[in-house]
Amino acid sequence: MNNSRLFRLSRIVIALTAASGMMVNTANAKEEAKAATQYTQQVNQNYAKSLPFSDRQDFDDAQRGFIAPLLDEGILRDANGKPYYRGEDYKFDINAPAPETVNPSLWRQSQLNGISGLFKVTDRMY
Structure with a gap:
């Protein structure tokens, strides 16, 4: 060819x-978004009771070494200046409880993943 x-x-x-x-x-x-079934609500409630969600150490760890937020509010633009990624679209309120339709552990992980910016990890590593 x-x-x-x-x-x-x-x-x-x-x-x-x-x-x-x-x-x-x-x-x-x-x-349209659908409401959680009774089964889903019950499973998520039971799951939430089985994990130590009151322990906020993961959030403290995720914010350790924070220096500054992302430039331009985390918006990435193409060559013409049109936004193609907005970090804000993927942020979750870190204090909001999980909706009934979402596994509480996955909700918590999404909250942690939404923490972004420039972080100092160690000397000369950012």
């Missing part, structure tokens, strides 16, 4: 992949 044919084939594969991703996102955007 010559390079120009391989290049055209690569472009087609990329276009089809991007188009299929857009179709999935469009389909998901039309669905």
Whole structure:
């Protein structure tokens, strides 16, 4: 296969992949959020009781060495200045309880993952 044919084939594969991703996102955007079933609520409540969620050490550890927030509020932009990633879209209130539809442990992990910025890990390592 010559390079120009391989290049055209690569472009087609990329276009089809991007188009299929857009179709999935469009389909998901039309669905309304559903309430948790009684079973899900009960499982999540029992799970929450089984773990030490009052222990906030993980949050203290995640914020240790914090120096400054991300530039431009964590917004990444393309060459034309259009935002393609907003860190704020993935932040969770670290004091908010998990919704009934979400496993409490996963909610807590998402809260921890939302802590971002510039951190000093050790001397000369940021």
